[in-house]
Amino acid sequence: MSALPNAHEALLRNREHIVGRLALLGLSDTGLLSALPGGGLAVTDHAGVFAAAPALQGWRTAFGYDDPALQPGCADTIVVFLPKARAELAFRLALAGFLAADGARLIVIGEKREGIAGAVKQVKAVAPEATKVDSARHCQVWLADGFATGETFELQRWMSWHAVEAAGVRVDVAGLPGIFSDGEPDQGTLMLLETLAEQPLPRGHSLDFACGSGVIGCWIQAWQRSAGIEPSPIDAVDVQSQAVLCAGATYRRSQAVGDVLASDGLAAVTRKYRAIVTNPPFHAGVRTDTTMTEQFLRQAAAHLQPGGELRLVANSFLPYEAVIRKTIGPVTRLASDKRFTVYSAKRQT
Structure with missing residues (x-):
């Protein structure tokens, strides 16, 4: 053992x-x-x-x-x-x-x-x-x-709700103890949402990987509604029980369309998507650990349709760009500051 x-x-x-x-x-x-x-x-x-x-x-x-x-x-x-x-x-x-x-x-x-x-x-x-x-x-x-x-x-006594707003669109988000960014919007996620308003994902069924509270999938669909666009389904997947519970509650309150799944990485995911969007974790306990995200990037291409887009936000110091380029395709930085960078890459056909 x-x-x-x-x-x-x-x-x-x-x-x-x-x-x-x-x-x-x-x-x-x-x-x-x-x-x-x-x-x-x-x-x-x-x-x-x-x-x-x-x-x-x-x-x-x-x-x-x-x-x-x-x-x-x-x-x-x-x-x-x-x-x-x-x-x-x-x-x-x-x-x-x-x-x-x-x-x-x-x-x-x-x-x-x-x-x-x-x-x-x-x-x-x-x-x-x-x-x-x-x-x-x-x-x-x-x-x-x-x-x-x-x-x-x-x-339910432990579940809390808070609002997340970006690009003039607001969604209510569930939280439970132990979930990422419980009770306040994460600045990396907010940067990602701004890019999703300025440069929307391709239309079609998408996936929010490491979905946390479900804010990204719900916000995208709320933004689409505000723009008069029929919302595209967005599945949400996370490894943590609290995240799956919160994402399900957030989806229900927002009337978002898509499946909410518990999965270690992409193990439980079978569909191919037009886009995958993520703010992935990089901690294991108190240690910085990018293993989960690097494994996800290696697997993500198999779950993207030809020409499908990966949209990812991460702390700027993390070495993801080269891995994205190798596993998905050419990389574009859509937004960046000292703390966070939003990357976009499309799967090569």
């Missing part, structure tokens, strides 16, 4: 603290499951991790925070792995309280560089007796017995 993430290794080092029925919140590597033969419930918000989960006896896997496998009082030990976003930790702790049986044990594990020390205040808000029981694998492990539980976990 390949090396597990540090937080997963830290749990294995402290497996003697696991009692009764186990629930894992924030699974990022399915290799952990085979190392814990007692079974339990494993929750991940990553579509690729969920798809890769092996069929192991005693284990149930759940995708995201609205999976039917999430049942009240189903766990005696709940392990919460620290997420990147502090707001998402509160989200996971609330779910932990919903899953917890009476007198359940809470274990919170996170890397020091990801801010576990700063997260302790949040942990103690629901588990005042929490104590640090280990510091290993660059992680801290906190444990509490009998923490604050809740009878309900209602996703």
Whole structure:
């Protein structure tokens, strides 16, 4: 078995603290499951991790925070792995309280560089007796017995709405803890939207890759309506559960046309498109990681119709232009400043 993430290794080092029925919140590597033969419930918000989960006896896997496998009082030990976003930790702790049986044990594990020390205040808000029981694998492990539980976990209570406006067109966008740019418009996305008004995508079925809250697809269709153009369908795809939930809600409120899909990269995408538009991620946890986008660019040509356009915005320091040129075709910079650049490339026939 390949090396597990540090937080997963830290749990294995402290497996003697696991009692009764186990629930894992924030699974990022399915290799952990085979190392814990007692079974339990494993929750991940990553579509690729969920798809890769092996069929192991005693284990149930759940995708995201609205999976039917999430049942009240189903766990005696709940392990919460620290997420990147502090707001998402509160989200996971609330779910932990919903899953917890009476007198359940809470274990919170996170890397020091990801801010576990700063997260302790949040942990103690629901588990005042929490104590640090280990510091290993660059992680801290906190444990509490009998923490604050809740009878309900209602996703809609956590969902917020904010407006995004560009080129005089406004759309309402859903947000959940942990989603990219939750609660405020991302400046790179706004630059991208401006170029979409000045130089529209080719007409036809399009794809918004790494769609986040669904703002790009909804805004394009709202702009088309404002210009008296019949909206073209735009599918939306993202790897994260919260993004898929938010994009679906945003599409419904905007009456946008297109499918919303959970997919690790383009694995679940079968259609060829007239255009693919994206503001792709470049972080894995706290690290800069362009692997996902570089893999996407290599695959994107197969999902573009001949002459179809890729429209991508990225931080200007990221080395995407050469990869786009190699995988799609000649590249044009439609807009650029010190922070962001919008690229356009058309698939060569």
